Amino acid sequence: MSALPFTEYLAGAYEAAAGSLPGARDAAVATRRKAAIEAFRRHGLPNHKLESWKFTGLNALERQQWVLPANDGGVDAVRLTAATLTIDSHRLVFVNGRFDAAASKIGALPKGATLAPLSAAGDALKDALASAGDDRTVSLSELNAALASDGVVLLLDDGVQLDKPVEIVSFGVPALVNLRHLIRLGAKATATVLESYRDGGSSTSAGWTNVYAHVAIGTGAKLTHIRLQAEHDAAYHAALGRVSIGAGARYAHASVQAGAALARHELHVEFAGGDAEVDVRGLVLARGAAHLDHTLFLHHAVPDCRSNQLFKHVVDDHGHAVFQGGIRVAPQAQKTDAQQLSRTLLLADRAQIDTKPELEILADDVKCSHGASIGDVDAQQMFYMQARGIPAAEARRLLLSGFAYEIVTAVPEGALRDYVEAFVEGWLAKNSEKGGAA
Amino acid sequence: MAANAQTIETVEGLAGEYKYGFVTDIESELLPKGLSEDTVRFISAKKGEPQWMLDWRLRAYKAWLRMAKEKGEPGWAKVSYPEIDFQDIHYYSAPKKKTLKSLDEVDPELLATYEKLGIPLKEREILAGVAVDAVFDSVSVATTFKGKLKDLGIIFCSMSEAVREHPELVQKYLGSVVPVTDNFYATLNSAVFSDGSFVYVPPGVRCPMELSTYFRINEAKTGQFERTLIVVDKGAYVSYLEGCTAPMRDENQLHAAVVELVAMEDAEIRYATVQNWYPGDKNGKGGIYNFVTKRGACRGARSKISWTQVETGSAITWKYPSVILQGDDSVGEFYSVAVANNAQQADTGTKMIHMGKNSKSTIISKGISAGKAQNTYRGLVRVMPGAAGARNYSQCDSLLIGDRCGGHTVPYIEVKNRSAKVEHEATTSRISDDQLFYCRQRGLSEEDAVSTIVNGFCKEVLQKLPMEFAVEAQKLLGVSLEGSVG
Numbered sequence: 001m002s003a004l005p006f007t008e009y010l011a012g013a014y015e016a017a018a019g020s021l022p023g024a025r026d027a028a029v030a031t032r033r034k035a036a037i038e039a040f041r042r043h044g045l046p047n048h049k050l051e052s053w054k055f056t057g058l059n060a061l062e063r064q065q066w067v068l069p070a071n072d073g074g075v076d077a078v079r080l081t082a083a084t085l086t087i088d089s090h091r092l093v094f095v096n097g098r099f100d101a102a103a104s105k106i107g108a109l110p111k112g113a114t115l116a117p118l119s120a121a122g123d124a125l126k127d128a129l130a131s132a133g134d135d136r137t138v139s140l141s142e143l144n145a146a147l148a149s150d151g152v153v154l155l156l157d158d159g160v161q162l163d164k165p166v167e168i169v170s171f172g173v174p175a176l177v178n179l180r181h182l183i184r185l186g187a188k189a190t191a192t193v194l195e196s197y198r199d200g201g202s203s204t205s206a207g208w209t210n211v212y213a214h215v216a217i218g219t220g221a222k223l224t225h226i227r228l229q230a231e232h233d234a235a236y237h238a239a240l241g242r243v244s245i246g247a248g249a250r251y252a253h254a255s256v257q258a259g260a261a262l263a264r265h266e267l268h269v270e271f272a273g274g275d276a277e278v279d280v281r282g283l284v285l286a287r288g289a290a291h292l293d294h295t296l297f298l299h300h301a302v303p304d305c306r307s308n309q310l311f312k313h314v315v316d317d318h319g320h321a322v323f324q325g326g327i328r329v330a331p332q333a334q335k336t337d338a339q340q341l342s343r344t345l346l347l348a349d350r351a352q353i354d355t356k357p358e359l360e361i362l363a364d365d366v367k368c369s370h371g372a373s374i375g376d377v378d379a380q381q382m383f384y385m386q387a388r389g390i391p392a393a394e395a396r397r398l399l400l401s402g403f404a405y406e407i408v409t410a411v412p413e414g415a416l417r418d419y420v421e422a423f424v425e426g427w428l429a430k431n432s433e434k435g436g437a438a
Numbered sequence: 439m440a441a442n443a444q445t446i447e448t449v450e451g452l453a454g455e456y457k458y459g460f461v462t463d464i465e466s467e468l469l470p471k472g473l474s475e476d477t478v479r480f481i482s483a484k485k486g487e488p489q490w491m492l493d494w495r496l497r498a499y500k501a502w503l504r505m506a507k508e509k510g511e512p513g514w515a516k517v518s519y520p521e522i523d524f525q526d527i528h529y530y531s532a533p534k535k536k537t538l539k540s541l542d543e544v545d546p547e548l549l550a551t552y553e554k555l556g557i558p559l560k561e562r563e564i565l566a567g568v569a570v571d572a573v574f575d576s577v578s579v580a581t582t583f584k585g586k587l588k589d590l591g592i593i594f595c596s597m598s599e600a601v602r603e604h605p606e607l608v609q610k611y612l613g614s615v616v617p618v619t620d621n622f623y624a625t626l627n628s629a630v631f632s633d634g635s636f637v638y639v640p641p642g643v644r645c646p647m648e649l650s651t652y653f654r655i656n657e658a659k660t661g662q663f664e665r666t667l668i669v670v671d672k673g674a675y676v677s678y679l680e681g682c683t684a685p686m687r688d689e690n691q692l693h694a695a696v697v698e699l700v701a702m703e704d705a706e707i708r709y710a711t712v713q714n715w716y717p718g719d720k721n722g723k724g725g726i727y728n729f730v731t732k733r734g735a736c737r738g739a740r741s742k743i744s745w746t747q748v749e750t751g752s753a754i755t756w757k758y759p760s761v762i763l764q765g766d767d768s769v770g771e772f773y774s775v776a777v778a779n780n781a782q783q784a785d786t787g788t789k790m791i792h793m794g795k796n797s798k799s800t801i802i803s804k805g806i807s808a809g810k811a812q813n814t815y816r817g818l819v820r821v822m823p824g825a826a827g828a829r830n831y832s833q834c835d836s837l838l839i840g841d842r843c844g845g846h847t848v849p850y851i852e853v854k855n856r857s858a859k860v861e862h863e864a865t866t867s868r869i870s871d872d873q874l875f876y877c878r879q880r881g882l883s884e885e886d887a888v889s890t891i892v893n894g895f896c897k898e899v900l901q902k903l904p905m906e907f908a909v910e911a912q913k914l915l916g917v918s919l920e921g922s923v924g
Contacts, residue, residue: 051514331841346856350823357864359847360516364838364868374853374860 006062007041013176014146017068021149022119023126032129036145039131043139052137055322055354056264056293061236066208068147069096069175075103075200079171083198087415089167090115095200097149097170097177107164112157115166118180121153128153128182132212132242141240144212148180154193158186158218165192165416171200172231174207181213185221187246192224194416199232199259206234206261213239219246219273226411228423230259233288237263245305247273251280254410256420257292258285258427264293264322271333274304282311283407285427286319286351293322300333303363309340312407314400316431318350325370326358333363340370345377345403347431400428469530475499477529478629484530485598485633488605498618498628505622512622515785516814516846517754519727527692529630529663587645592676593638594649597665600636607638611669615698615735615762623694623756624731631665631696639674639705648904650679664695670705672738677904681712693752695730703738703765708746710903715751720809722781725753732759736768736794744771745788746902753782758816760789763797763825770799773899778811778843787817787834787849792825792858803834804896807843814846821858828858836866837895839888 004012014037023029045061046053075095080103084091092115093103099117106115114121118128128151132141152168170179185191197209209231217223231237237260245251255265269278282294298307313321321344329336344353357370377399385395404424411417469480478499482492511522587594593604600608618628639645670676693715699707709732718725728751734743745759755778761770772788790799799819807813815834836845847864869891877887893900 334841344853346853346858349856350854351856352852352854354853355851357847357849357862359864359866360844361836361838361846361866362844364841364843366838366866366868368866370847370862370864372849372851372860372862374851374858376856376859 007044010066010143011037011041013066013068017147021147026125028126029129032126033146036129036131036142037147039134039142040139040146043136043142046137046139050137052266052295052324054356055324056262056291058238058262060262061208064208066176068149069098069173069177069207071096071098074100075171079198079201080169083169083171083196085165085167085194085415085419087165089165089194090162091167091169092117092152094150094168094170094177094179096173097175097179099150110160110162112160112186113162114153114155116153118148118151118153118182121182124153124155124182128180128214130214132214132240138240140210140238141212144178144180144210144240147176147178147210148212149178151180151182153181154183154191156185156189156191156221158188160186160189162189162191165194168193168195170195170197170209172197172202172207172209172235172237173200174202177207177209179209179211181211183213183215183223185217185223187219188221189218190222192226192412192416194226194228194419196228197231197237197259199230199235202232206232206236208236208238211237211239213241215241215243215251217243217245217249217251220248221246222250223252224412225251225253226416226420227253227255227265228420229255229257229263229265230423231263232259233261233290235260239265241265241267243267243269244272245269245276245278247275249273249276251276251278252410253278253280254407254420255280255282255294256285256407256424257283257294258423259290260292261289262291264295266293266295268297268299269307270299271302271305274302276305278305278307279410280307280309281407281410282323283404283424284311284313284315284321284323285404285424286313286315286317286321287431288317288319291320291322293324295322295324297326298328298338300327300329300336300338302330303332303334303336305333306337307339310406310410311342312403313342313344313353314347314404314428315344315351315353316347318348318352320351321353323353323355324358325356326360327368327370328360329363329366329368331362334365336363336366336368338366338368342370342372343403344372344374345400346374347376397428397431400431401425404428469528471528472525473527473529473630481530481630481632485601487598487601490605490609491601494613494618495629498625499630501619502622502625502629505619505625509622515756515816516812517756517783517785519754519783522692522727524626530632586647590643590646591640592643592645593636595636597631597634597636597667600667604636604638607669608636608667611698611700612667613698615700615733616696616731621731623729624696627663627665627694627696627731631663634665634667634695636666637668637670637676637678639670639676641672641674641702643671643674645674645676648677648679650681662691662693662695664693666695666697667700668698668707668709669700670702670707672702673704674702675706677708677710679710679904681714692727693729695732697730697732697759699734699743701734701736701738701741701743701768704740705738706742706744707734708744708904709734709759710746712748713751713755716753717751717780717782718753720780722753725782726751728752728755728757730757732757733762734760734770735762736765736770736797738768739765739794740767741765742769742771744769744773744902746773746899747775748899748903749774749776749784749786752784755782755784755786757786758789760791761799762791762793763799763828764793766794766796768794768797770797771902772799772801772803773902774803775806775896775899776804776813776815777806778808778813780809780811782809782811784812785814785816787815789818790820790830792819792821792828792830794825796827796829797825798829799831801830801832801834802898803832804899805834805836805845806839806892806895807836807845808839810842812844812846814848815864816848818850818852819860819862820850821853821855821860823854825855826857828855828860830858830860830862832862832864834864835895836864837892838866838868
């Protein structure tokens with residue numbers, strides 16, 4: 001236990017590391033990082049008293065003396081193969097919070113495309129470090145700005161189509177890892193991005209991965225963004241994403257959270273132009289004592305946009321799932337269509353779920369609805385299948401698999417969907433092996 | 439063109455005419471403005487309360503001071519208003535005439551007021567069979583049907599009387615559902631509550647008539663701090679009606695009531711409210727601040743508490759009638775229509791806390807916003823680990839009329855038991871063009887069409903109102919709709 005307050009302790013860690021962080025010699029970058037750590041010191045960690053953090057507490061973080069990762073060792077080949085796509089992709093691997101060039105491979109890029117690790121992104125670093133807000137609710141993103149050791153910068157000029165997916169793989173290490181991504185798509189550009197956060201295989205105490213992603217999607221552009229969080233069972237994972245969507249653009253996001261002791265994926269999406277579409281899906285697979293949180297703020301700031309949210313939770317043991325889904329429809333955002341559905345299966349007596357849809361609707365010509373359902377696996381469905389000779393464990397696995405599949409289908413068909421599906425099925429298989437009470 | 443510019447204009451033209459705006463000029467006994475320990479002692483002394491009641495009030499007052507110092511008024515609700523100066527309020531006022539034996543003795547002007555409100559006390563007595571405990575400002579001036587109820591062992595009296603006559607019941611149950619330190623306004627109420635109703639229904643008795651109380655804020659700048667306690671013993675039943683109207687005012691009036699319900703084994707309580715206090719003018723000037731704590735406890739197995747409310751008035755409504763489902767197989771219900779027009783702000787909803795096995799709850803909430811109003815549904819469904827087989831169904835719909843109002847929904851759902859089944863659905867929309875076109879095509883005027891559609895939208899809730907109340911509720915809703923949706 002540190003004698004210093006948590007914020008002071010991390011500020012000290014920043015002072016010690018500042019010289020070796022990317023862009024340390026650039027005065028503007030150094031100033032920004034300094035301001036960011038000051039903002040974090042001022043605000044401290046978010047706590048239960050903040051409405052958006054009502055269900056997720058970060059006290060456990062304060063009980064550990066975090067170190068920044070040492071730059072040594074890579075990832076073993078077996079673990080790397082298991083965590084990556086079988087098809088050709090632009091792969092960027094991060095170990096110890098740093099770009100691992102040996103494990104990565106960035107293929108030939110079309111003209112007008114930039115894809116590089118943040119540590120080698122040159123001037124884009126300044127853009128990537130831009131603040132997500134001087135506010136206690138997002139103070140972790142300021143800590144991230146101060147300490148970001150690497151990340152991914154993907155910039156596409158107007159009309160550039162990236163045919164191979166961008167694959168970002170981070171292996172958690174027993175340290176505080178700060179990754180910061182910047183994804184910017186010009187008009188009519190398209191890209192698919194897969195972010196994977198995997199267990200680095202360390203046997204010692206688990207780490208804390210703190211991620212911030214800034215995503216800007218230009219007019220008529222299309223981004224498919226898949227996120228898989230499968231960190232070590234004792235790890236902490238906090239991610240914040242800010243997405244702005246231009247006119248006529250499309251953003252499809254699927255987030256699967258299945259690892260870590262405590263994880264939160266918070267996403268702020270804002271429509272900046274009309275006739276745009278957002279489809280956000282989330283799947284929580286919580287086992288053991290995992291506390292997994294999806295928090296989403298969707299801001300319909302302009303007219304004529306559509307959004308769809310579908311979140312599913314499978315909670316076993318004494319797992320705890322949290323879903324907060326905020327939708328704000330601004331007074332001028334007429335003709336908005338915003339739908340939200342959250343469904344939860346509680347598989348064990350001590351499993352729990354907290355959900356809070358939050359609809360703030362200030363325009364009248366809108367179609368907004370939300371729903372939530374919580375329960376165990378349906379007894380009638382079980383009976384139906386058992387009556388047809390399917391053993392209870394198998395029936396249960398099939399039902400869970402069907403439940404989760406709606407999220408998996410948000411992933412484009414092919415290798416990418418196979419990858420997510422295999423992961424989800426793997427998790428569920430482990431669950432039925434354990435023999436959850438049917 | 440659902441609610442087009444013309445409709446909105448019509449709506450606004452009609453709005454702001456509060457039909458029940460008048461002031462009755464009766465000589466009142468008024469305590470000077472301000473709140474101190476002496477105020478609390480004065481109120482207690484004035485009512486001739488025993489020492490234990492005074493101690494209870496003082497404990498609440500001290501807790502309130504601490505709350506005011508540490509946190510101040512709660513700020514989480516989606517309402518905004520200037521800070522309340524709690525020293526600028528009268529904490530006690532009572533019509534001067536007191537002990538009355540029959541209606542003849544009631545101040546004729548007071549009776550005239552009821553007349554204007556459409557509550558002919560005498561007629562009600564005879565025709566409707568409703569015992570009305572009329573609370574005029576702070577002291578009950580007329581209680582009818584007492585004899586009839588007494589024969590059955592039912593106690594229906596003012597809170598002051600209950601404190602004097604039935605101290606053992608009051609001491610046992612007062613504050614047992616809404617603790618003294620529950621929240622800022624409830625604590626303030628505990629310290630300075632003026633009067634209210636007390637009901638006790640003995641085991642196995644089915645109260646033969648709807649009990650009813652009309653609250654009415656009369657004296658200018660009198661905070662009204664009603665305290666109601668209803669205890670229904672094993673296997674008993676009561677239906678309680680509460681309806682309110684208030685005169686037009688320029689300055690905001692604070693209303694912080696507390697209602698506690700206790701239902702024992704197999705008991706059932708139905709509590710219906712029609713609230714139509716002065717909502718302020720078109721710009722929200724004046725109007726009542728309605729900060730109410732209502733909570734029921736289903737203490738025994740198979741007990742049932744049902745809240746039904748039609749909220750059309752008040753500048754600000756802050757109200758969450760809740761049920762704590764302690765008993766196994768207990769049932770909680772919440773049916774609500776909240777209409778907010780012009781500059782009204784409503785933040786209302788319910789809390790269903792499931793503790794008993796197989797406890798069930800139903801929430802149906804209909805929010806209608808028009809003008810510049812903000813209408814928020816804020817609800818909580820919590821299933822505790824022990825509440826195996828708990829079941830909840832919630833539906834909350836919002837209807838928006840005009841493009842400057844807001845309809846918000848914030849349902850919290852916290853489930854800690856796997857065998858629980860919780861469902862929640864909500865929609866937000868405006869009156870659809872199709873519906874309007876269909877009605878217009880069949881010869882309804884636009885106003886009638888809108889009114890018909892809105893009535894249909896609220897139907898599920900209006901149906902739940904007791905017969906005796908339904909007429910008046912629809913009348914009140916009608917008045918409100920007339921001024922709000924055309």
